[in-house]
Amino acid sequence: MTPPERVAEALRGLGLADSVRVFARSTATAAEAAEAxxxxxxxxxxxxxxxxxxxxxxxxxxxxxxxxTAQLAAILGVGRKRLKMGSAEEVRAYTGYEVGGVAPVGWPTRVDVVVDASLRRFARVWAAAGATNAVFGVATEELVAAIGGQWADIAREPV
Structure with a gap:
């Protein structure tokens, strides 16, 4: 099973519509995915x-x-120095996906999920679907509820 097929299966398992789209071009960055x-x-x-x-x-x-990261560390109850971004190897080990294609569903083990409150600006969002050229669309609130996400103010606007 390919990673996008695994995402589609996970979406169906969560009661979400399978809306995986695979492109001929990269969707690995937010800009590329938004354009696609x-x-x-x-x-x-x-x-x-x-x-x-x-x-x-x-x-x-x-x-x-x-x-x-300071806000995220506080929410997680750790000091800022005890919080780190996962390495490419850790990302693969915990999620089963490669960096640039990490989906918020279909992980081999359940983990805590923290969701940036600014995503509530949108009724519908798009997320990576397991590959650097695949995405899926979903209602924001439905996704967060299905994966057991905790809403929090953890982001800053770009300068």
């Missing part, structure tokens, strides 16, 4: 892996924002 699907960059969900004191945490942030 014809939406605002903020509607692209960046799915990031952070490790807080050895505990993996999935972080979903709007494509036009950056994670404020």
């Amino acid at each position: 699907v014809g939406c605002e960059p903020g509607q692209i969900v960046k799915t990031l892996l952070f490790v807080a004191d050895g505990r993996p945490t999935m972080v979903l942030v709007a494509g036009d924002r950056q994670v404020d």
Whole structure:
């Protein structure tokens, strides 16, 4: 099973519509994905892996924002120095996906999920679907509810 097929299966398992789209071009960055699907960059969900004191945490942030690691560390109850971005190897190990194609669904093990509150600006968002050229669209609130996400103010606007 390909990673996008695994994402489609995970979406169906969560009761979400399978809306995986595979492109001939890259959708690995928020700008590339937004151009491919014809939406605002903020509607692209960046799915990031952070490790807080050895505990993996999935972080979903709007494509036009950056994670404020101090705020995230406080929410996770660790000092800022105890929070780090997952390495490419950790991302593969925890998610089963390569960097640039990490989907917020279909992970081999359940982890904590923190979701950037600025994503609530959008009724519908797009997220990576397991490959650097695949995405899926979904209602924002439905995705967050299905994956057990916790809403939080964890992002800052770009300068």
